Amino acid sequence: MLRKFAAPILACSLAVATGCSQRLPLEEAGETGAPPDSIAGDLAEYSDPLDITSFEVVASGGGYRGVFLRLSRFPEGISYSDQDSPARIVIDIQGPTGIELPEEVFPGRDSLVSKVRVTRSLGNLRVVLDLAADEPPEYSVHRMADWVMVRMRPIGE
Secondary structure, three states: OHHHHHHHHHHHHHHHHHHHOOOOOHHHHOOOOOOOHHHHHHHHHHHOOOOEEEEEEEEOHHHOEEEEEEEOOOOOEEEEEEEOOOOEEEEEEEOOOOOOEEEEEEEOOOOOEEEEEEEEEOOEEEEEEEEOOOOOOOEEEEEEOOEEEEEEOOOOO
8 A cells, every 4th residue: 555655755755855956055145145136035025014905895696795805915813803783894914014004995896895994003904894784794704825705695694
């Protein structure tokens, strides 16, 4: 049985070893040991402040809604809650925001999600989905790498 998996395991090991062998020689890193500018620029994207780069509200069959929030980086954590009268879903996304900015309001362009509000404070990005209802529908929040998805059931189900 072990022999059956030996070839794929060996192939994976070789692929990993080959990928690791493409490191820069020490002399190319410069006297300070810092990577050359071409690599330093690539590393800068990992230190970008946390922000929302785009969002989209998608209506699917049966009245379900998906709200997709694209982030500028991986978040450190996510928490969420909801409130009634009027209905809203509050999502707190933790990570280095870099600055504090007043609330920005964007139209939701949907019959259920009327607007999306974004507030940035140090270490927290708050997204509020204002809903055209008295009570929020059943929903779930999913973290997917540098995306956050909010999936909502149709109201009344």
